[in-house]
Amino acid sequence: MSEHELRVAKIRDGTVIDHVTGGQALNVLSILGIDGSAGLSVSVGMNVPSDRLGRKDVVKVENRELSQSEVDVISLIAPEATINIIREFEVVQKNRVDRPETVVGLLSCPNHNCITNGNEPVKTNFTVVDEGVRCTYCGTIIRDALADHIEPTR
16 A cells, blocks of 8 residues: 555545544544444544654544534644544535633543532533643642543543
8 A cells, every 4th residue: 555545435424533643543532422332434543654743543433523522622632633524525624623721521520529520410610721621620630641531421
C-alpha cells in the first residue's frame, strides 16, 4: 500500500474526527458513548502517519454528528483535532476544536466527597484551567488521565 492510498473507506454521511492525539481514539469513542452496541458504523485508525503530528488517530462515525459538549471534551484530550462533517461523501464543514471555558455533565469528579458524587441532582461542572480542569463545586483539579473521568455512556 502506498502512502497515498486510503487506509479506511470514505463514509457517505457522518463525522470524521481527524488529527486526534496518537493513542486517544478509544477515549474519543468513550466520549461519544460508542461501545459497539448501538449499531453505528465506526472506523478507527490509530497511530497513522501525520505530517503535522508525526502520528495521529482518526475516528470516522457514519450517520452521526457531534454535539458541542462532545466536541468540547474531545478538545481537552486532542487539542489539534479537526471535526469534519461529511454529506454524500464530501466534506461540507471542517472545524478545529477550541478549548471551552467550562465542561458540564461529561466528566466525573474524582473527589468522593464532592456534591456531584452524592445522591444530589447536580451535574458535574468543570472550569478549564491551564493545569487541567477544576471542579466548580469542590475545587479538585484533574491534571492527567482526563479520559479516565469521562462519565459512563449516557
